[in-house]
Amino acid sequence: MAFGAVTSSTAISASFSSHSLEQTKVSQLGSYQPVNWCPASTVLNVSRKRSSCVKALNAEPKRNDSIVASAATLLASEVVQKVEAEVEAEDYEKLALELENASPLKIMDKALQKFGNDIAIAFSGAEDVALIEYAHLTGRPFRVFSLDTGRLNPETYRLFDAVEKKYGIHIEYMFPDAVEVQTLVRTKGMFSFYEDGHQECCRVRKVRPLRRALKGLRAWITGQRKDQSPGTRSEIPVVQVDPVFEGLEGGPGSLVKWNPVANVQGTDIWKFLRTMDVPVNSLHAQGYISIGCEPCTRPVLPGQHEREGRWWWEDATAKECGLHKGNIKDGNVNGNSSVAVQANGTTTVADIFNSQHVVSLTRPGIENLIKLEDRKEPWLVVLYAPWCRFCQAMEGSYVELAEKLAGTGVKVAKFQADGDQKPFAERELQLGSFPTILFYPKHSSRAVKYPSEKRDVESLLAFVNTLR
Template identity: 55%
Template sequence: MAISAADIDAWQTELAGKGPQSIVKFALTHFPDLCLSFSGAEDVVLIDMAVKSKLPFRVFTLDTGRLHAETYRFLDTVRTHYGITLEVCYPEAEAVRELVSKKGFFSFYEDDHKECCGIRKVAPLRRQLATTTAWMTGQRKDQSPGTRNDVPLVQYDTSFEGLEGPLAKFNPLANWSSSEIWDYIRALEVPYNPLHEKGFVSIGCEPCTRAVLPNQHEREGRWWWEEATKKECGLHLSNLTPPT
């Protein structure tokens, strides 16, 4: 289904004040081909809600080749727990080979993470989103200073090209806090990455993720050598660029 900015405006009004479960059901009802992005705790909450809706949906994950061993086991645990098909997206082997041959395995420590993330995350995401008309993420407003404060419940995503042009992007958990996420996980016994028990809050690739200390913001464990208000890998380009 082709969408317009006017559709998004109408849905924003309709969904204002609605809870995540209602937003998930709305999104899956309107977009049976919707792709749900899966990597962290928030995403599993969305998978749990989507499964309970009994509506069709797709789940994909980005395997960068640099994930923690615990994360790979977690992905498989979620797949079997919910009986879902997990669409795994990989980077182009030649692009990875070229980067590593030219700059080594850890160039991001010297010239920031954008080039590596562009190859390992953004390019595979772009290919995945070209197969759908809508996607869903677990973004929360309180996750990252400066880049997620204004994340809406639904937005017109012109950063990527879908099957019929710009995509509808749903963020049902935008208004939830980390505490609400974990209340849901504990209450409903939702699977979670065991790295959370070791002080990891925001989990990405192994070289770019570390545990955080008490009272540190969760994004301080990601790309800690870079400026705090720019910690995005490029998956959510609309957070970094003005909407068109």
């Protein structure tokens, strides 16, 4: 994502006579100026490590290499320190509660009013165009950025151009490091993410460019919604201190994240887009809902969740590229962990899939199973981690399936594949994410991996019946 420089810059200018301090004036630049442009009439500019000029988002903070020994400088600094103290004292949890029922327009206006030139909208080329429309409706100057991964659809690039022309803005694009991309592709190929997950590619092409971009800001605006990903976005507030990335000042808490449409349903976003007649990605008309890079995005069928069109070979409810990895709970890449408290006060993870009809396989047991080329009965095995909330969510259906298959000749089993067993499971058992479900046919040494993200009894049973 990259940053569009249609924005204002706030500077505190102070001038003094021999007897009195004149009123501090706040001036705003109402239109875009070249990155290095600065008004010649400026006498003194004081801001949070940032000049009043419009700069690229990844620009280094201004250095104070000289000290001007004047009463004007000292007094103006005191004014700014007071303003900074007020900003830093903001309780964003309290503000999030106050704005919980506010409209996206009000939340957007508050964000732009509060941070001025030090905030920017993250634009991905999908429904994020709604954010730009809301910003436009506030009447305030605003900035836009987008990450160009080098693998976007042509339709996405055409949307970027249409948005720039409609709103009279310049989107500032951030690109991945060429050497990092070259190394990744040369060592692992163009499509390694299909085999070992999308995180590494996303880290190179999206997360690191984003990190550079956000180092030039104090806040950013995203199009996250609670209904987008039930496993990772269901609890996002409308405003929060960013739990992952750092802003202009550096260090934890130096960046504020605004999510103006967090409480808006996807259907309402589309009603707004149609009503305001804004340009949208033409891929939406072809069944694409959530749009990312071309190799990792596909249309979804009616009734499918929108995130099923992203990284479809992985778990639908835990799909984050890393830009919003703060949504993922600590200790569990897929969601909340489940722990049991022992009598001595210690905590351990409670095991799951406990049933007399589910065989618990040890490492030697599953190694023997995969070596058999002519089995006497077929096996269905789930590779799981007890702390995984999505493994926990399918426990009931898997146990019920085991009960239905009891006496049919199909063995139902489980193998705990996290911790020390994870490298083995990834290498030998096709583990990509938790849970992974494998079917070992009766007369074949090759396991068939369950391809669907639907884990209800009927879907799992249909998979087994097709292969046995």
